[in-house]
Amino acid sequence: xxxxxxxxxxxxxxxxxxxxxxxxxxxxxxxxxxxxxxxxxxxxxxxxxxxxxxxxxxxxxxxxxxxxxxxxxxxxxxxxxxxxxxxxxxxxxxxxxxxxxxxxxxxxxxxxxxxxxxxxxxxxxxxxxxxxxxxxxxx
Amino acid sequence: xxxxxxxxxxxxxxxxxxxxxxxxxxxxxxxxxxxxxxxxxxxxxxxxxxxxxxxxxxxxxxxxxxxxxxxxxxxxxxxxxxxxxxxxxxxxxxxxxxxxxxxxxxxxxxxxxxxxxxxxxxxxxxxxxxxxxxxxxxx
DNA sequence: GTGATTGCAAATCTTTTGCACTAAA
DNA sequence: TTTAGTGCAAAAGATTTGCAATCAC
Numbered sequence: 001x002x003x004x005x006x007x008x009x010x011x012x013x014x015x016x017x018x019x020x021x022x023x024x025x026x027x028x029x030x031x032x033x034x035x036x037x038x039x040x041x042x043x044x045x046x047x048x049x050x051x052x053x054x055x056x057x058x059x060x061x062x063x064x065x066x067x068x069x070x071x072x073x074x075x076x077x078x079x080x081x082x083x084x085x086x087x088x089x090x091x092x093x094x095x096x097x098x099x100x101x102x103x104x105x106x107x108x109x110x111x112x113x114x115x116x117x118x119x120x121x122x123x124x125x126x127x128x129x130x131x132x133x134x135x136x137x138x139x
Numbered sequence: 140x141x142x143x144x145x146x147x148x149x150x151x152x153x154x155x156x157x158x159x160x161x162x163x164x165x166x167x168x169x170x171x172x173x174x175x176x177x178x179x180x181x182x183x184x185x186x187x188x189x190x191x192x193x194x195x196x197x198x199x200x201x202x203x204x205x206x207x208x209x210x211x212x213x214x215x216x217x218x219x220x221x222x223x224x225x226x227x228x229x230x231x232x233x234x235x236x237x238x239x240x241x242x243x244x245x246x247x248x249x250x251x252x253x254x255x256x257x258x259x260x261x262x263x264x265x266x267x268x269x270x271x272x273x274x275x276x277x278x
Numbered sequence: 279g280t281g282a283t284t285g286c287a288a289a290t291c292t293t294t295t296g297c298a299c300t301a302a303a
Numbered sequence: 304t305t306t307a308g309t310g311c312a313a314a315a316g317a318t319t320t321g322c323a324a325t326c327a328c
Contacts, residue, residue, distance in 0.1 A: 057292095081318070130268070
């Protein structure tokens with residue numbers, strides 16, 4: 001039993017055809033090593049440094065954008081001036097805690113969109129984002 | 140007939156208890172004078188200057204945030220690094236044209252959310268945003 | 279008058295870029 | 304080797320801030 005629950009970072013990068021450099025390996029491990037995450041670039045950079053991995057912020061951005069482009073990650077925009085990157089690529093939505101600037105997944109099946117408009121002529125739907133913005137009870 | 144279709148800027152500001160300064164009057168007129176708008180701060184500033192209204196960008200931001208706080212406006216975040224302000228406060232949603240960085244309203248009745256999760260304990264739902272991201276057909 | 283509002287310029291914050299250096303294949 | 308990847312520091316954008324000057328009441 002006890003099969004390895006996550007794809008090793010090396011395999012992820014190989015499949016993505018990205019060179020498994022020391023930095024990318026470390027970042028990939030942090031991102032995909034332990035369940036799903038919502039991180040900002042700054043956060044990820046901080047975690048890497050905390051784990052004694054020397055990486056520049058520029059490389060963190062490069063890596064995040066590469067993973068995003070390859071659909072291993074998705075960028076979630078809920079706040080002006082800061083992006084979050086979500087490692088959960090399954091169809092799902094988000095709670096956004098405005099008071100704490102924190103995201104939390106809502107499984108796809110808990111949101112039922114029983115009607116959506118046709119996309120305007122010449123366009124197709126790339127994604128439908130549902131963000132449930134929540135805040136403290138008392139105000 | 141031909142009743143005035145929009146609330147005059149002066150009345151809007153009075154109701155909001157904001158001093159009707161020259162700048163605020165002009166911005167309010169641009170924002171609410173002719174149907175609903177989706178504008179960035181930079182855009183609004185440009186339109187004001189084009190209309191020969193001397194306003195600083197700082198004042199544009201001040202005013203937008205004041206109107207947002209007073210619920211005369213709502214900030215829509217769909218893209219990292221730029222905010223849009225939507226003068227339509229009716230319940231509705233948005234198309235976002237990724238290729239043109241443009242927003243378009245979707246009337247509330249065209250999106251049916253027939254299931255939504257309970258907000259986590261201690262929180263209440265402030266808003267539910269649905270963004271349908273569309274792009275060109277051909278790619 | 280006097281307190282709110284404004285403008286300006288500087289500061290801040292996130293993200294991007296240019297380019298010389300380093301490392302994977 | 305050869306070319307992708309990295310780090311650094313500078314640049315770019317959007318937004319915010321501090322404070323003296325100005326305006327509405």
